[in-house]
Amino acid sequence: MAVDYDPALIGRVFEVTDPVNVSAEHIAKFCTAIGETNPLYTDEAAAKKGPYGTIVAPPSFAVTFRNGRHFFTHVPRFGSAGFDAGKDVEFVAPIRPGDKITLSSHVKEIYEKTGRSGSMVFVVVRSTVKNQNSEVVAHIDHRFMNRP
């Protein structure tokens, strides 16, 4: 089966999300959720002596920002079941308390693969995560797997 989609979709940014305010409390809750106890992420005094001079978020915090509600209405699904197949994350700069984070995303690539369990279509969504100074903090390539 050939994958059928509008090539104009590739690379088009549909929306930039509203800024999400990051607080130290927000980061602390995330640390609890992942079982993180490193004082660089949780303790103001210890973080002051660390490489960044303030509390920063653990790197994986960068993947927790969501696309806009409407993003996925633009993304072809090629079937009913959509699964998170994996992520490739480039961590560019730390996220700190006080940051206002936005996400802009586009479809980077669509391809088909045949495995033991049959045909799968992968949609790769690339998100650029920025702070309030328009500095990139992370690039995320997110692979969604669908069965046509």
Place this chain on the structure above:
Amino acid sequence: MPITQFDAVKIGDTLGPQEIYLSKDQVRTYARTCGMDVPRFTDDEGARKEGLPGMIAPGNLSLAMLSRLVTDWIGQSGARLARLGTTYRQPVQPDHMITLSGFVTHTEPAEKRVEIDVWIENEDAERLVIGTASIEFP
């Protein structure tokens, strides 16, 4: 053992293993904290309706645990996690022991960069999540 400096890192050095009992409460806490409060991540019955064997952990939680494996190993050396790629091969099911491991596959002295393979195994030594990470020294 956490690393101290680039020159001390050798190909084949290991990260972990960290054995973790991943509870359903931990998965629910993650899902709720990160706005992923949907049945497949919070309740067995709802997950089964989606054709899953029961509640599963979000891919982002696996990514976070592997990220932590690497940052624990980096310790106070001053290195930073520059890249992490993950592939979710099979669902990670809570209420089981999982093991996080890694080893150094490559070192790049010119850029003071270290490449690492990382993975999450279940009790049957099946690799549920595999990934690669790059760390960089200043």
